[in-house]
Amino acid sequence: xxxxAQGLHSHVLAALGLAITAGEYPPGTVLRxxxxxxxxDVSRTVVREVVRVLESxxxxxxxxxxxxxxxxxxxxxxxxxxxIRWRLAGADRPRQLRSLTVLxxxxxxxxxxxxxxxxxxxxxxxxxxxxxxxxxxxxxxxxEEYLVHDxxxxxxxxxxxxxxxFARLGDVVAEVLTGRTHHHVxxxxxxxxxxxxxxxxxxxxxxxxAARAEELTRRIAVGALQELDVLAP
Amino acid sequence: xxxxAQGLHSHVLAALGLAITAGEYPPGTVLRxxxxxxxxDVSRTVVREVVRVLESxxxxxxxxxxxxxxxxxxxxxxxxxxxIRWRLAGADRPRQLRSLTVLxxxxxxxxxxxxxxxxxxxxxxxxxxxxxxxxxxxxxxxxEEYLVHDxxxxxxxxxxxxxxxFARLGDVVAEVLTGRTHHHVxxxxxxxxxxxxxxxxxxxxxxxxAARAEELTRRIAVGALQELDVLAP
DNA sequence: CGGAAATTAAAAGTACGACTTTTATGTCAC
DNA sequence: GTGACATAAAAGTCGTACTTTTAATTTCCG
Numbered sequence: 001x002x003x004x005a006q007g008l009h010s011h012v013l014a015a016l017g018l019a020i021t022a023g024e025y026p027p028g029t030v031l032r033x034x035x036x037x038x039x040x041d042v043s044r045t046v047v048r049e050v051v052r053v054l055e056s057x058x059x060x061x062x063x064x065x066x067x068x069x070x071x072x073x074x075x076x077x078x079x080x081x082x083x084i085r086w087r088l089a090g091a092d093r094p095r096q097l098r099s100l101t102v103l104x105x106x107x108x109x110x111x112x113x114x115x116x117x118x119x120x121x122x123x124x125x126x127x128x129x130x131x132x133x134x135x136x137x138x139x140x141x142x143x144e145e146y147l148v149h150d151x152x153x154x155x156x157x158x159x160x161x162x163x164x165x166f167a168r169l170g171d172v173v174a175e176v177l178t179g180r181t182h183h184h185v186x187x188x189x190x191x192x193x194x195x196x197x198x199x200x201x202x203x204x205x206x207x208x209x210a211a212r213a214e215e216l217t218r219r220i221a222v223g224a225l226q227e228l229d230v231l232a233p
Numbered sequence: 234x235x236x237x238a239q240g241l242h243s244h245v246l247a248a249l250g251l252a253i254t255a256g257e258y259p260p261g262t263v264l265r266x267x268x269x270x271x272x273x274d275v276s277r278t279v280v281r282e283v284v285r286v287l288e289s290x291x292x293x294x295x296x297x298x299x300x301x302x303x304x305x306x307x308x309x310x311x312x313x314x315x316x317i318r319w320r321l322a323g324a325d326r327p328r329q330l331r332s333l334t335v336l337x338x339x340x341x342x343x344x345x346x347x348x349x350x351x352x353x354x355x356x357x358x359x360x361x362x363x364x365x366x367x368x369x370x371x372x373x374x375x376x377e378e379y380l381v382h383d384x385x386x387x388x389x390x391x392x393x394x395x396x397x398x399f400a401r402l403g404d405v406v407a408e409v410l411t412g413r414t415h416h417h418v419x420x421x422x423x424x425x426x427x428x429x430x431x432x433x434x435x436x437x438x439x440x441x442x443a444a445r446a447e448e449l450t451r452r453i454a455v456g457a458l459q460e461l462d463v464l465a466p
Numbered sequence: 467c468g469g470a471a472a473t474t475a476a477a478a479g480t481a482c483g484a485c486t487t488t489t490a491t492g493t494c495a496c
Numbered sequence: 497g498t499g500a501c502a503t504a505a506a507a508g509t510c511g512t513a514c515t516t517t518t519a520a521t522t523t524c525c526g
Contacts, residue, residue: 007508007509008508008509009285009508009509015316032476032477032478033477033478034477040368041474042509042510043509043511044510044511045278045508045509045510045511046508046509046510048282048478048479049281049282049285051478052242052282052286053285053286053288054290055286056286056290056313056315057289062478062479063477063478063517064476064477064478064479064516064517064518064519065475065476065477065478065516065517065518065519065520065523066397066476066477066478066518066519067477067478068478072399074400076401077312077313077314077401078397078398078401079312079313079398079401080289080310080312081310082289087236099396099397099398100398102343102347102396102398102399103340103398103399105343106339106340106342106343106344106399107336107339107340109339110335110338110339111339114335139240146411163332163335164311164332165312165332165333165335165336166336166339167307167334168309168310168311168312204506211406228251239490240479241479242479242480265505265506266506266507266508267506275480275481276480276481276482277481277482278479278480278481278482279480279481281507284507295507295508296489296506296507297487297488297489297490297505297506297507297508298487298488298489298490298491298504298506298507299489299490299505299506299507300505300506300507301507311510399488430467456525
Protein backbone atom coordinates (compact mmCIF):
# COMPACT_ATOMS: atom_id res chain seq x y z
CA UNK A 1 0.00 0.00 0.00
CA UNK A 2 2.34 2.70 -1.24
CA UNK A 3 1.30 5.67 -3.34
CA UNK A 4 -0.92 5.59 -6.42
CA ALA A 5 2.13 6.91 -8.22
CA GLN A 6 0.74 8.44 -11.34
CA GLY A 7 4.06 9.66 -12.56
CA LEU A 8 7.60 8.94 -11.55
CA HIS A 9 7.95 12.25 -9.77
CA SER A 10 5.20 11.63 -7.23
CA HIS A 11 6.44 8.15 -6.62
CA VAL A 12 9.99 9.19 -5.79
CA LEU A 13 8.78 12.22 -3.86
CA ALA A 14 6.52 10.09 -1.69
CA ALA A 15 9.21 7.53 -1.08
CA LEU A 16 11.87 10.05 -0.13
CA GLY A 17 9.57 12.36 1.80
CA LEU A 18 8.19 9.50 3.81
CA ALA A 19 11.63 8.08 4.51
CA ILE A 20 13.01 11.41 5.66
CA THR A 21 10.06 12.36 7.86
CA ALA A 22 10.15 8.88 9.33
CA GLY A 23 13.66 9.62 10.49
CA GLU A 24 15.12 6.97 8.25
CA TYR A 25 17.83 9.42 7.30
CA PRO A 26 18.98 11.26 10.44
CA PRO A 27 19.64 14.99 10.10
CA GLY A 28 23.01 15.59 8.53
CA THR A 29 22.78 12.54 6.31
CA VAL A 30 24.06 13.38 2.86
CA LEU A 31 22.45 11.97 -0.25
CA ARG A 32 23.76 12.25 -3.78
CA UNK A 33 21.47 12.76 -6.73
CA UNK A 34 23.23 10.20 -8.90
CA UNK A 35 22.94 7.63 -6.21
CA UNK A 36 19.23 8.38 -5.72
CA UNK A 37 18.65 8.24 -9.47
CA UNK A 38 20.20 4.82 -9.53
CA UNK A 39 18.35 3.63 -6.44
CA UNK A 40 14.93 4.60 -7.77
CA ASP A 41 15.84 3.77 -11.34
CA VAL A 42 14.87 7.15 -12.70
CA SER A 43 16.78 9.89 -14.44
CA ARG A 44 18.68 12.53 -12.54
CA THR A 45 16.15 15.03 -13.91
CA VAL A 46 13.36 13.47 -11.90
CA VAL A 47 15.49 13.24 -8.78
CA ARG A 48 16.48 16.88 -9.09
CA GLU A 49 12.87 18.00 -9.30
CA VAL A 50 12.04 15.93 -6.25
CA VAL A 51 14.96 17.37 -4.34
CA ARG A 52 13.85 20.87 -5.23
CA VAL A 53 10.41 20.19 -3.77
CA LEU A 54 11.89 18.60 -0.67
CA GLU A 55 14.10 21.65 -0.39
CA SER A 56 11.10 23.97 -0.52
CA UNK A 57 9.67 22.01 2.40
CA UNK A 58 12.96 22.50 4.20
CA UNK A 59 13.39 18.79 4.62
CA UNK A 60 16.73 18.90 2.85
CA UNK A 61 19.29 21.40 1.66
CA UNK A 62 21.26 21.00 -1.50
CA UNK A 63 24.78 22.36 -1.77
CA UNK A 64 27.34 22.11 -4.49
CA UNK A 65 30.22 19.77 -3.98
CA UNK A 66 28.47 18.45 -0.87
CA UNK A 67 25.21 16.86 -1.86
CA UNK A 68 21.70 16.83 -0.50
CA UNK A 69 21.77 17.18 3.28
CA UNK A 70 18.86 16.13 5.47
CA UNK A 71 17.88 19.01 7.76
CA UNK A 72 16.98 18.75 11.46
CA UNK A 73 13.29 18.48 12.34
CA UNK A 74 13.26 22.01 13.67
CA UNK A 75 13.70 23.34 10.14
CA UNK A 76 10.87 21.36 8.56
CA UNK A 77 7.77 23.07 7.19
CA UNK A 78 5.47 21.26 9.56
CA UNK A 79 2.43 23.12 8.24
CA UNK A 80 2.80 21.65 4.80
CA UNK A 81 -0.15 19.24 4.49
CA UNK A 82 2.06 16.85 2.61
CA UNK A 83 4.59 16.80 5.43
CA ILE A 84 1.81 16.35 7.95
CA ARG A 85 0.45 13.40 6.04
CA TRP A 86 3.86 11.79 5.83
CA ARG A 87 4.49 12.27 9.51
CA LEU A 88 1.09 10.96 10.50
CA ALA A 89 1.79 7.88 8.46
CA GLY A 90 5.15 7.40 10.14
CA ALA A 91 6.50 6.32 13.47
CA ASP A 92 5.79 9.24 15.79
CA ARG A 93 2.17 9.52 14.90
CA PRO A 94 1.15 9.92 18.56
CA ARG A 95 3.48 12.87 19.12
CA GLN A 96 2.28 14.44 15.92
CA LEU A 97 -1.38 13.95 16.78
CA ARG A 98 -0.80 15.59 20.11
CA SER A 99 0.93 18.71 18.83
CA LEU A 100 -1.70 19.12 16.13
CA THR A 101 -4.49 18.72 18.66
CA VAL A 102 -2.94 21.38 20.85
CA LEU A 103 -2.86 23.65 17.82
CA UNK A 104 -6.52 22.91 17.21
CA UNK A 105 -7.32 23.72 20.84
CA UNK A 106 -5.82 27.16 20.33
CA UNK A 107 -7.29 27.94 16.96
CA UNK A 108 -10.73 26.40 16.78
CA UNK A 109 -12.36 28.22 19.70
CA UNK A 110 -11.32 31.57 18.28
CA UNK A 111 -12.45 30.46 14.83
CA UNK A 112 -15.82 29.42 16.23
CA UNK A 113 -16.23 32.81 17.89
CA UNK A 114 -15.53 34.53 14.59
CA UNK A 115 -17.83 32.14 12.78
CA UNK A 116 -20.67 33.21 15.06
CA UNK A 117 -20.11 36.74 13.81
CA UNK A 118 -19.50 36.01 10.16
CA UNK A 119 -21.25 32.82 9.14
CA UNK A 120 -23.66 33.10 6.24
CA UNK A 121 -27.14 31.60 6.59
CA UNK A 122 -26.03 28.86 4.25
CA UNK A 123 -23.08 28.08 6.50
CA UNK A 124 -25.34 28.02 9.56
CA UNK A 125 -27.61 25.57 7.80
CA UNK A 126 -24.67 23.41 6.78
CA UNK A 127 -23.34 23.48 10.33
CA UNK A 128 -26.65 22.34 11.80
CA UNK A 129 -26.98 19.64 9.20
CA UNK A 130 -23.54 18.22 9.96
CA UNK A 131 -24.17 18.36 13.70
CA UNK A 132 -27.39 16.42 13.20
CA UNK A 133 -25.52 13.98 11.01
CA UNK A 134 -23.10 13.46 13.89
CA UNK A 135 -25.96 12.77 16.26
CA UNK A 136 -27.53 10.32 13.83
CA UNK A 137 -24.32 8.34 13.39
CA UNK A 138 -23.08 8.55 16.97
CA UNK A 139 -24.38 5.15 17.94
CA UNK A 140 -24.00 1.70 16.54
CA UNK A 141 -20.43 1.41 15.34
CA UNK A 142 -20.81 3.93 12.54
CA UNK A 143 -17.52 5.69 13.18
CA GLU A 144 -16.68 6.06 9.49
CA GLU A 145 -19.89 7.91 8.76
CA TYR A 146 -19.53 9.93 11.94
CA LEU A 147 -16.04 10.95 10.88
CA VAL A 148 -17.31 12.42 7.62
CA HIS A 149 -19.76 14.67 9.45
CA ASP A 150 -17.21 15.58 12.09
CA UNK A 151 -14.70 16.69 9.48
CA UNK A 152 -17.32 18.61 7.53
CA UNK A 153 -18.49 20.33 10.70
CA UNK A 154 -15.06 21.60 11.65
CA UNK A 155 -14.31 22.59 8.07
CA UNK A 156 -17.38 24.77 7.99
CA UNK A 157 -16.51 26.43 11.29
CA UNK A 158 -12.99 27.22 10.18
CA UNK A 159 -14.15 28.43 6.83
CA UNK A 160 -17.03 30.48 8.26
CA UNK A 161 -14.61 32.32 10.52
CA UNK A 162 -13.80 34.42 7.52
CA UNK A 163 -10.10 34.16 8.29
CA UNK A 164 -8.03 32.69 5.53
CA UNK A 165 -5.41 31.19 7.81
CA PHE A 166 -8.06 29.43 9.86
CA ALA A 167 -9.86 28.20 6.78
CA ARG A 168 -6.68 26.60 5.49
CA LEU A 169 -6.39 24.53 8.66
CA GLY A 170 -9.39 22.53 7.48
CA ASP A 171 -7.12 20.01 5.83
CA VAL A 172 -5.02 19.68 8.95
CA VAL A 173 -8.05 19.06 11.12
CA ALA A 174 -9.29 16.50 8.64
CA GLU A 175 -5.98 14.68 8.87
CA VAL A 176 -6.07 14.76 12.66
CA LEU A 177 -9.61 13.48 12.94
CA THR A 178 -8.99 10.78 10.39
CA GLY A 179 -5.75 9.74 12.04
CA ARG A 180 -7.41 9.70 15.42
CA THR A 181 -10.35 7.60 14.32
CA HIS A 182 -8.25 5.09 12.46
CA HIS A 183 -5.73 4.88 15.23
CA HIS A 184 -8.00 4.12 18.12
CA VAL A 185 -9.33 0.62 18.10
CA UNK A 186 -12.60 1.91 16.72
CA UNK A 187 -14.77 -0.26 18.88
CA UNK A 188 -16.57 2.38 20.87
CA UNK A 189 -18.98 5.05 19.78
CA UNK A 190 -17.92 8.69 20.11
CA UNK A 191 -18.29 10.49 23.41
CA UNK A 192 -21.95 11.58 23.73
CA UNK A 193 -20.89 14.77 25.50
CA UNK A 194 -18.81 15.79 22.50
CA UNK A 195 -21.71 15.16 20.15
CA UNK A 196 -23.98 17.37 22.23
CA UNK A 197 -21.37 20.09 22.29
CA UNK A 198 -21.22 20.12 18.50
CA UNK A 199 -24.96 20.58 18.29
CA UNK A 200 -24.73 23.42 20.77
CA UNK A 201 -21.95 25.11 18.84
CA UNK A 202 -24.13 25.04 15.75
CA UNK A 203 -26.87 26.64 17.81
CA UNK A 204 -24.60 29.31 19.23
CA UNK A 205 -23.31 30.23 15.79
CA UNK A 206 -26.83 30.41 14.43
CA UNK A 207 -27.77 32.70 17.30
CA UNK A 208 -24.67 34.85 16.75
CA UNK A 209 -23.49 34.13 20.29
CA ALA A 210 -19.75 34.41 19.77
CA ALA A 211 -18.69 33.98 23.38
CA ARG A 212 -20.76 30.84 23.76
CA ALA A 213 -19.57 29.37 20.49
CA GLU A 214 -16.00 29.97 21.57
CA GLU A 215 -16.48 28.50 25.01
CA LEU A 216 -18.29 25.41 23.75
CA THR A 217 -15.63 24.78 21.14
CA ARG A 218 -13.00 25.15 23.81
CA ARG A 219 -14.72 22.36 25.70
CA ILE A 220 -14.66 20.17 22.61
CA ALA A 221 -10.95 20.84 22.29
CA VAL A 222 -10.25 20.11 25.94
CA GLY A 223 -12.17 16.87 25.58
CA ALA A 224 -10.11 15.90 22.56
CA LEU A 225 -6.91 16.58 24.47
CA GLN A 226 -8.02 14.54 27.47
CA GLU A 227 -9.07 11.69 25.24
CA LEU A 228 -5.57 11.77 23.77
CA ASP A 229 -4.06 11.72 27.24
CA VAL A 230 -6.03 8.63 28.09
CA LEU A 231 -5.28 6.71 24.94
CA ALA A 232 -1.65 7.66 24.33
CA PRO A 233 1.52 7.66 26.47
CA UNK B 234 15.38 45.53 -5.32
CA UNK B 235 14.56 42.00 -6.35
CA UNK B 236 16.09 38.85 -4.89
CA UNK B 237 19.79 38.20 -4.33
CA ALA B 238 19.34 35.46 -6.92
CA GLN B 239 22.27 33.19 -6.34
CA GLY B 240 21.28 30.71 -8.96
CA LEU B 241 18.86 30.84 -11.83
CA HIS B 242 16.36 28.69 -10.01
CA SER B 243 15.82 31.07 -7.10
CA HIS B 244 15.60 33.99 -9.45
CA VAL B 245 12.87 32.52 -11.61
CA LEU B 246 11.09 31.09 -8.57
CA ALA B 247 11.01 34.48 -6.87
CA ALA B 248 9.83 36.23 -10.00
CA LEU B 249 7.04 33.77 -10.73
CA GLY B 250 5.99 33.25 -7.13
CA LEU B 251 5.80 36.96 -6.53
CA ALA B 252 3.86 37.56 -9.71
CA ILE B 253 1.34 34.84 -8.97
CA THR B 254 0.76 35.77 -5.33
CA ALA B 255 0.43 39.39 -6.40
CA GLY B 256 -2.48 38.33 -8.55
CA GLU B 257 -0.67 39.24 -11.72
CA TYR B 258 -1.90 35.99 -13.22
CA PRO B 259 -5.54 35.48 -12.20
CA PRO B 260 -6.58 31.95 -11.24
CA GLY B 261 -7.15 29.88 -14.33
CA THR B 262 -4.39 31.57 -16.26
CA VAL B 263 -2.43 29.00 -18.19
CA LEU B 264 1.32 29.25 -18.62
CA ARG B 265 3.47 27.10 -20.85
CA UNK B 266 6.91 25.94 -19.80
CA UNK B 267 8.51 26.70 -23.16
CA UNK B 268 7.13 30.19 -23.08
CA UNK B 269 8.40 30.74 -19.55
CA UNK B 270 11.81 29.36 -20.47
CA UNK B 271 11.98 31.86 -23.28
CA UNK B 272 10.69 34.74 -21.19
CA UNK B 273 13.24 34.25 -18.41
CA ASP B 274 15.95 33.15 -20.80
CA VAL B 275 16.66 29.91 -18.99
CA SER B 276 16.40 26.28 -19.99
CA ARG B 277 13.20 24.32 -19.72
CA THR B 278 14.97 22.29 -17.04
CA VAL B 279 15.08 25.25 -14.69
CA VAL B 280 11.51 26.24 -15.42
CA ARG B 281 10.30 22.73 -14.75
CA GLU B 282 11.99 22.66 -11.37
CA VAL B 283 10.45 25.99 -10.49
CA VAL B 284 7.02 24.80 -11.56
CA ARG B 285 7.39 21.71 -9.44
CA VAL B 286 8.09 23.86 -6.38
CA LEU B 287 5.21 26.19 -7.17
CA GLU B 288 3.07 23.11 -7.55
CA SER B 289 4.07 21.87 -4.10
CA UNK B 290 2.91 25.21 -2.73
CA UNK B 291 -0.37 24.70 -4.57
CA UNK B 292 0.05 27.96 -6.41
CA UNK B 293 -0.18 26.19 -9.75
CA UNK B 294 -1.17 22.86 -11.17
CA UNK B 295 0.55 21.27 -14.11
CA UNK B 296 -1.39 19.05 -16.46
CA UNK B 297 -0.41 17.36 -19.67
CA UNK B 298 -1.67 18.82 -22.88
CA UNK B 299 -2.97 21.81 -20.90
CA UNK B 300 -0.08 23.61 -19.30
CA UNK B 301 0.60 25.18 -15.95
CA UNK B 302 -2.64 26.53 -14.50
CA UNK B 303 -2.69 29.16 -11.77
CA UNK B 304 -4.86 27.96 -8.88
CA UNK B 305 -7.36 30.04 -6.91
CA UNK B 306 -6.18 31.64 -3.67
CA UNK B 307 -8.19 29.18 -1.61
CA UNK B 308 -5.86 26.39 -2.68
CA UNK B 309 -2.60 28.14 -1.78
CA UNK B 310 -0.37 26.90 1.02
CA UNK B 311 -0.71 30.10 2.98
CA UNK B 312 1.42 28.73 5.82
CA UNK B 313 4.46 28.40 3.64
CA UNK B 314 6.84 31.11 4.90
CA UNK B 315 7.90 31.75 1.34
CA UNK B 316 4.34 32.35 0.25
CA ILE B 317 3.76 34.58 3.25
CA ARG B 318 6.79 36.66 2.39
CA TRP B 319 5.68 37.03 -1.21
CA ARG B 320 2.21 38.07 -0.18
CA LEU B 321 3.43 40.52 2.42
CA ALA B 322 5.58 42.10 -0.26
CA GLY B 323 2.62 42.36 -2.61
CA ALA B 324 -0.53 44.36 -2.98
CA ASP B 325 -2.85 43.04 -0.27
CA ARG B 326 -0.36 43.36 2.52
CA PRO B 327 -2.96 44.90 4.85
CA ARG B 328 -5.38 42.01 4.44
CA GLN B 329 -2.55 39.57 4.94
CA LEU B 330 -1.30 41.32 8.05
CA ARG B 331 -4.76 41.21 9.50
CA SER B 332 -5.40 37.52 9.00
CA LEU B 333 -1.96 36.68 10.35
CA THR B 334 -2.52 38.87 13.39
CA VAL B 335 -5.79 37.12 14.09
CA LEU B 336 -3.95 33.84 13.90
CA UNK B 337 -1.41 35.17 16.37
CA UNK B 338 -4.19 36.25 18.71
CA UNK B 339 -5.43 32.70 18.80
CA UNK B 340 -2.13 30.93 19.13
CA UNK B 341 0.18 33.09 21.20
CA UNK B 342 -1.88 33.21 24.40
CA UNK B 343 -2.11 29.44 24.48
CA UNK B 344 1.58 29.18 23.67
CA UNK B 345 2.42 31.57 26.51
CA UNK B 346 0.38 29.49 28.92
CA UNK B 347 2.27 26.39 27.90
CA UNK B 348 5.55 28.26 28.07
CA UNK B 349 4.84 29.06 31.71
CA UNK B 350 4.65 25.34 32.32
CA UNK B 351 7.53 24.21 30.17
CA UNK B 352 10.10 26.97 29.83
CA UNK B 353 13.63 26.11 30.86
CA UNK B 354 15.51 28.45 33.20
CA UNK B 355 17.59 29.50 30.23
CA UNK B 356 14.44 30.40 28.29
CA UNK B 357 13.09 32.36 31.26
CA UNK B 358 16.32 34.30 31.40
CA UNK B 359 16.24 34.96 27.65
CA UNK B 360 12.63 36.10 27.92
CA UNK B 361 13.39 38.58 30.66
CA UNK B 362 16.41 39.86 28.80
CA UNK B 363 14.42 40.51 25.63
CA UNK B 364 11.63 42.19 27.59
CA UNK B 365 14.17 44.48 29.20
CA UNK B 366 15.65 45.14 25.79
CA UNK B 367 12.21 46.22 24.64
CA UNK B 368 11.90 48.58 27.57
CA UNK B 369 15.32 50.05 26.89
CA UNK B 370 14.57 50.73 23.22
CA UNK B 371 10.95 51.77 23.60
CA UNK B 372 11.68 55.47 23.55
CA UNK B 373 13.52 57.73 21.20
CA UNK B 374 12.80 56.51 17.69
CA UNK B 375 14.63 53.24 18.10
CA UNK B 376 11.99 51.13 16.39
CA GLU B 377 14.49 48.99 14.51
CA GLU B 378 16.24 47.91 17.68
CA TYR B 379 12.93 47.47 19.44
CA LEU B 380 11.76 45.20 16.63
CA VAL B 381 14.71 42.86 17.14
CA HIS B 382 13.85 42.36 20.80
CA ASP B 383 10.14 42.05 20.06
CA UNK B 384 10.74 39.30 17.53
CA UNK B 385 13.16 37.49 19.81
CA UNK B 386 10.70 37.68 22.68
CA UNK B 387 7.85 36.10 20.77
CA UNK B 388 10.14 33.50 19.27
CA UNK B 389 11.20 32.40 22.73
CA UNK B 390 7.61 32.19 23.95
CA UNK B 391 6.53 30.10 20.98
CA UNK B 392 9.55 27.91 21.25
CA UNK B 393 9.30 27.51 25.03
CA UNK B 394 5.73 26.29 24.68
CA UNK B 395 7.23 22.94 23.83
CA UNK B 396 4.80 22.53 20.98
CA UNK B 397 6.40 22.05 17.61
CA UNK B 398 3.58 23.65 15.64
CA PHE B 399 3.70 26.75 17.80
CA ALA B 400 7.47 26.94 17.61
CA ARG B 401 7.36 26.93 13.84
CA LEU B 402 5.13 30.01 13.85
CA GLY B 403 8.14 32.01 15.00
CA ASP B 404 9.01 32.87 11.42
CA VAL B 405 5.48 33.95 10.69
CA VAL B 406 5.39 36.22 13.71
CA ALA B 407 8.73 37.67 12.70
CA GLU B 408 7.35 38.47 9.27
CA VAL B 409 4.26 40.07 10.75
CA LEU B 410 6.14 42.22 13.22
CA THR B 411 8.62 43.29 10.60
CA GLY B 412 5.91 44.04 8.07
CA ARG B 413 3.97 45.98 10.66
CA THR B 414 6.91 48.09 11.77
CA HIS B 415 8.03 48.89 8.26
CA HIS B 416 4.52 49.60 7.10
CA HIS B 417 3.46 52.09 9.70
CA VAL B 418 5.07 55.44 9.26
CA UNK B 419 7.48 54.61 12.04
CA UNK B 420 7.39 58.01 13.63
CA UNK B 421 6.00 57.05 17.01
CA UNK B 422 7.45 54.93 19.73
CA UNK B 423 5.71 51.65 20.58
CA UNK B 424 2.72 51.64 22.88
CA UNK B 425 4.03 51.79 26.48
CA UNK B 426 1.21 49.55 27.66
CA UNK B 427 2.35 46.81 25.28
CA UNK B 428 5.92 47.11 26.53
CA UNK B 429 4.78 46.70 30.12
CA UNK B 430 2.70 43.69 29.19
CA UNK B 431 5.72 41.99 27.69
CA UNK B 432 7.67 42.48 30.89
CA UNK B 433 4.77 41.06 32.86
CA UNK B 434 4.51 38.03 30.59
CA UNK B 435 8.17 37.32 31.23
CA UNK B 436 7.44 37.56 34.94
CA UNK B 437 4.43 35.28 34.76
CA UNK B 438 6.36 32.65 32.84
CA UNK B 439 9.20 32.83 35.32
CA UNK B 440 6.73 32.36 38.15
CA UNK B 441 5.05 29.46 36.33
CA UNK B 442 1.72 31.29 36.36
CA ALA B 443 0.20 29.85 33.20
CA ALA B 444 -3.20 31.51 33.49
CA ARG B 445 -1.65 34.91 33.95
CA ALA B 446 0.84 34.46 31.11
CA GLU B 447 -2.02 33.46 28.85
CA GLU B 448 -4.23 36.36 29.86
CA LEU B 449 -1.46 38.95 29.53
CA THR B 450 -0.49 37.65 26.12
CA ARG B 451 -4.12 37.81 25.10
CA ARG B 452 -4.07 41.47 25.99
CA ILE B 453 -1.00 42.00 23.84
CA ALA B 454 -2.77 40.32 20.97
CA VAL B 455 -5.94 42.35 21.42
CA GLY B 456 -3.83 45.48 21.45
CA ALA B 457 -2.13 44.47 18.21
CA LEU B 458 -5.50 43.86 16.59
CA GLN B 459 -6.86 47.20 17.70
CA GLU B 460 -3.77 48.98 16.50
CA LEU B 461 -4.35 47.37 13.13
CA ASP B 462 -7.97 48.50 13.12
CA VAL B 463 -6.87 52.06 13.72
CA LEU B 464 -4.14 52.14 11.11
CA ALA B 465 -5.74 50.10 8.31
CA PRO B 466 -9.10 50.20 6.49
C1' DC C 467 57.22 22.62 10.95
C1' DG C 468 53.21 25.68 9.91
C1' DG C 469 50.29 28.26 7.36
C1' DA C 470 48.80 30.42 3.24
C1' DA C 471 48.13 29.93 -1.65
C1' DA C 472 47.35 27.28 -5.68
C1' DT C 473 45.45 22.95 -7.54
C1' DT C 474 42.26 19.33 -7.94
C1' DA C 475 38.18 16.92 -8.16
C1' DA C 476 33.50 15.94 -6.68
C1' DA C 477 28.99 17.12 -6.83
C1' DA C 478 25.28 20.12 -8.01
C1' DG C 479 23.64 23.41 -11.59
C1' DT C 480 22.47 24.28 -16.36
C1' DA C 481 21.55 23.36 -21.17
C1' DC C 482 19.90 20.90 -25.13
C1' DG C 483 17.71 17.60 -27.95
C1' DA C 484 15.21 13.43 -28.62
C1' DC C 485 11.62 10.77 -27.40
C1' DT C 486 7.20 9.15 -24.72
C1' DT C 487 2.75 9.77 -22.75
C1' DT C 488 -1.32 11.79 -21.80
C1' DT C 489 -5.32 14.07 -23.23
C1' DA C 490 -8.16 18.08 -25.10
C1' DT C 491 -10.11 18.84 -29.28
C1' DG C 492 -11.49 18.49 -33.79
C1' DT C 493 -13.30 15.18 -37.45
C1' DC C 494 -15.86 11.81 -39.51
C1' DA C 495 -19.22 8.28 -39.99
C1' DC C 496 -23.61 6.85 -38.44
C1' DG D 497 -26.47 15.00 -32.32
C1' DT D 498 -23.51 11.20 -30.68
C1' DG D 499 -19.95 8.24 -30.41
C1' DA D 500 -15.57 6.38 -32.20
C1' DC D 501 -11.35 7.85 -34.01
C1' DA D 502 -7.43 10.60 -35.35
C1' DT D 503 -4.55 14.57 -34.42
C1' DA D 504 -1.54 17.34 -32.18
C1' DA D 505 -0.12 20.03 -28.24
C1' DA D 506 1.99 20.18 -24.06
C1' DA D 507 4.07 18.08 -20.10
C1' DG D 508 6.93 14.12 -18.65
C1' DT D 509 11.19 11.52 -19.05
C1' DC D 510 15.83 10.50 -20.41
C1' DG D 511 20.85 10.86 -21.52
C1' DT D 512 24.63 13.42 -22.22
C1' DA D 513 27.61 17.16 -22.31
C1' DC D 514 29.19 21.05 -20.16
C1' DT D 515 29.70 24.84 -16.32
C1' DT D 516 30.22 26.41 -11.69
C1' DT D 517 30.97 26.20 -7.10
C1' DT D 518 33.60 24.69 -3.33
C1' DA D 519 35.64 21.15 0.00
C1' DA D 520 39.76 19.01 0.27
C1' DT D 521 44.42 18.31 -0.84
C1' DT D 522 48.70 19.46 -2.14
C1' DT D 523 52.34 22.73 -2.89
C1' DC D 524 55.34 26.09 -1.65
C1' DC D 525 57.22 29.74 0.98
C1' DG D 526 58.57 31.61 5.51
